[in-house]
Amino acid sequence: MENALKECFSRAQEAEVTLEFDIPEKDFNNAGKGSSEVKNLLKRLGVESDILRRIAVASYEAEINVAAHSKGGKMMSLIYDDMIHIKFEDMGPGIGDIAQAMIPGYSTADDLVRELGFGAGLGLPNIQRNSDALHISSEAGESTLVEFLIFFT
């Protein structure tokens, strides 16, 4: 990844707005609400609709991933004047092979998750295709951090 982009993941400048949501394990009644609220806020701030859809889809996929695959976690959205940085941190159990998880169609979703229509194996690929930069850090047995950036112009 280019250094300029890397720096955007750890901007010294304070975000103008910060939003945080808890994502409980397997709570599919509420999963996705955080992403809806972020989208609504950005819409009020005047972000263009194509960009809004990309942010909403990437964020929703990541939020569902935390609910479906982890022991719960949180979503933190840092909104700057030119971009949004959204971080998803969970409490494990981690991704053993990130490269494999990025392959479209590869899924480890359980039966409950599949019954609800998830588990297409497109979660991480959809986040990648809609974001300007994606960073994942995880190991088997550890927590996972998925964070991405999307610029407003």
Add this chain to the structure above:
Amino acid sequence: MTLREIIALLEAEVLNAEVDIDCKVPCAFASDLISDILMCTKEPTMLLTGITNNQVVRLSDMIDLIAIIFVRGKRPLQDVIEMAEERGLPIITTKMTLYRSSGLLFNAGLRSCKI
């Protein structure tokens, strides 16, 4: 095509009363997998699906869905119907299968949405 024409073609029933069914529908997408549906980010589309849980309505917060057609005679629970009503999203049920519904609409000139 208008949503009204689609409803007639699929011999379908609208489940929420307070919605506009005279809107134009330019294109459609069909899938039972949520992440597949989330590939429709390029233009407003009508969705045909067999998923009836609340997440399918929540998808309309992320992408632009014109209407949802539930196939194979599926009906969502009342709270899902209410969620759709709050969003002004028409939800419709047909006894036809996903394949037959899609085939009839495609033959009638309704194109696939861009992904």
